[in-house]
Amino acid sequence: MTIEERKLHFIKLGEFLGEFTLINKDSAKKDTRNNVFYNELNHKISQAVHYNGWFTRDNVIFSLQQWSEALTKPNLDKWLKDYSLAPKTPKTVAVIMAGNIPLVGFHDFLSVLISGHHVLVKQSSNDKQLLPVIAAYLMDIAPEFEDRIHFSEEKLENFDAVIATGSDNTARYFEYYFSKKPSIIRKNRNSVAVLSGDENKKELEALGKDIFRYFGLGCRNVSKLYVPKNYDFKAFFEAIFPWKDLLNSAKYANNYDYNKAVYLMSDFKLLDNGFLVLKKDEGFGSPIASLFYEEYENKEKLQEILKRQEDKLQCVVGQSFEVDFGETQTPKLWDYADGVDTLKFLEEL
Template sequence: MTQKQRIDAFVALGKVLTTDQEKVDNILRQASVKNPWYTMENTKKQLQALSSNLTSEKLTPWVASYPIVQTDQTVGLILAGNIPLVGFHDILCVLIVGFRAQIKLSSDDAGLTAFVLHELIDIEPAFAEKIQIVDRLQQYDLIIATGSDNSSRYFNYYFGKKPHIIRKNRNSLAILTGTESPEQLKALGSDIFDYFGLGCRSVSKLFIPRGYNFNLFFEAIEYFSPIKTHYKYVNNYDYNKSIYLINGDKHLDNGFLLLKEDKRFASPLATVFYEEYEQLPQLVAQLETQADKIQCIVTEATIETSIPTFSLGGSQCPSLTDYADGVDVLEFLSEKK
């Protein structure tokens, strides 16, 4: 395949995923039964976000700055399953530059990745010899693995001798100034509640100016209150609320989200930690020292930082160049061809 053929195939895939509603909806219904976190609404939202990048206007310039790869090398991919199709970008990177992909799916995947790859092969049959879904990785040349801090130690032990990208836990943060409009705070709700807060781009921590009025925040996110009808989410909400009440931990509660003052970045599900700050420049400087723990920041403030930053509501729609953990996968692959 030429690079143009690969690009054209992914462009066609993007159209299938957003136009063939009967076929797609049938798969999404099955996935929502296998994994209740993969609701129809969330999975459709993910498909729309992925497909928005699968255009010739975006794919062509994205790959143009990297050398054309002619290789028979195989990249072993260990994918996460915390949100629907979370590993698609890695698969796209590997295939679009000409590598083979040997894929170990998460047990939570619910058949979504296999469905998408089947559609890709239907569009361009030459991909059949480039894609292999396996239970155990074998005979690979490079590794891209995504998991927790614990699993990363396992990955390093078993795969560290091969060229690799191994990702750990990261969290996303919001910085508020107190001047945000109700519309902007409502947009922040998407950063918090999309995919039930299970993604590394989900905001798990708020930084607020001292004396911040949380009533403004709670009023703006009331739009997301239907999330409490999802039984797995509300089970987590009820559990964390009971723990805070039993322990006498000070917290705020609007009926579907708990806010707790805490210096940690990673909060339990249905909970967002918060921390007050005095001066914005000092806060940004402090966060810069912990950049390896942060996936992205959302804010309406103008800040200077190396950490990927988005407007409120923008964390869950990364572009092709918004690489997880800030590691350029195409550059990594180009160097290892």
Template sequence: MNINSRIKLLSKLGRFFSDYLKKNNNEFDEIIFRNVDKKIEEVKHQNSFFDLDNIKNCFAYWAQNLNEKKLKKLEPNYKSENSKNILIIMAGNIPLVGFHDFLCVFICGHKSIIKKSSKDSVLYNLIFKLLLSWEPKFENCFRIVERVNLEIDAVIATGNNSSTHFFEKYFKKYPKIIRKNRNSVAILNGNESQKDLKKLMKDIFLYYGLGCRSVSKIFIPKDYNLDKIFKASIDWKKLINNNSYYNNYNYNKSVFLLNSEKFYDNGLVILKESKKLGSPISVLYYEKYDSLDKLKKYLDANRDKLQCVVSNNLVKNSTKFGMTQSPALLEFADNVNTVDFLLKVNE
């Protein structure tokens, strides 16, 4: 498949996501939509955090981004006839979190050797089956494996801090991108509107806060009224109906009570003061600051631990409220350009 046929195939997938969400079956058969409905039910049994709202949000993101205009921006500067085998070890914390890596490998003309997460396999099976039904040549562009026991030329792996240590050692002889744990934070100064805070809640609660782009901590002025956060969070109260989320909430609350630790709670989210960046599910850490300049220096010093910093332009290159889970295709995880990396594999 040449680059144009690859882009057209991905664009068709984008249209499919869009039409599925709109229940528009002008281009695609309604039978396929019903099969997707069944697969989504299967997904929910595989991973209780992958509920219908989150899957639809994931589909909507890709519907907006899988079009020819945006995909051409990812297109490499030169065409390589020398296809490589690129191992992709995918995470499973949020739906299709590894799809961007596959997208980059596919756009660059390489073959993806995919090790899926056990927490997110159904959606990938569905998507690859669709792509194969539209373009049989796609069969030569990917392979799904349970074990890495074949020749590879480079590695893209995402995991936690302990697994990435293993990846670094195991794949030491290969060109690689290894992604460790990262967290996202927000900076508030008290001048944010209620609309801003409601958008921030999306950054906090979407995907149950499980993504590296999910805000796990807020930095607030010393006199900040935390009731503003509770008030803004009301629209997300149904999250507590998810058994897995509720169990985490109940466990964390019990631990804090047993340890006589101070916290605030509104029945949905626990606010707790902490110096840590990453918070458990259902907990939002906060830290008070008295100097924005000192805070900027702290964030700069911890840049390798952060994915996004959200604010109303309080710091350079900050992400807008409500946009952490809507990165542009050219906004690469950990600020490592995956396409550039893949081009260097050819050298």
């Protein structure tokens, strides 16, 4: 299978996911050729939502839509143009996936296959319903993938390299266990937003997406704000108010109540709008339904702080920063997790 053939197959997958998300919005007619995959994906979404209380149908559909928009010919051409993915003996790459948000490991799955290697997938128990349907669709339109895609529930064996994502604790285990294999090991990271006080309503509303999409569980979700001294949070709270319906989720509401109670009992000074607690804190990983914030005096010193902490940060959002407001959950194919070039790693195997 040539690189051009592989690209065409993933473009076809993108079209299928696009059709599926449109159908779920009642704005397209179902392609009868894909009925079995539409029905199976719908079924697996229902199972995923039932199994994992943090998954909602809206969030799963959002994830599928983002991948449909990413898997286009212009995007794939732009992503792959600087790599030499010439035919060579394929390697088997084990991919150990996290399960914090829907299809969080799909980029690694895509990268391994598009580079011409075989993928051995170890899914998280929190997100194991969706990817097998996508894999089955790929194998249906391109039977060559049948020998290139494998899932494992057991101990991983017979692989040449590994890409593993987990917590700081599991990363230490991964580093020890896979020390003799070429590897990419990812640890905990968080994202932050820098506010100047000059943001307009549209920008602050977009920031709400960065904070609340997927209940804030992703490493690209903003978990901390940097604000100027004496910053007035009134406009920020007004802009994010539409996300108040998150309290309809029992899991989110329970976390809001619990974390607020813990902070209050500890005599922390809080800001609270009824569904989000803001706590002044130098840390990055704020608990669910809470957001850390820290004041800064000037942007030059703040830039130095962020530079020193870059190994803990996934995204920095803000005016004149690397990611625009509202864009954290719509990364491009070339926006690599932890800044590690996955395709270069795979190219050099």
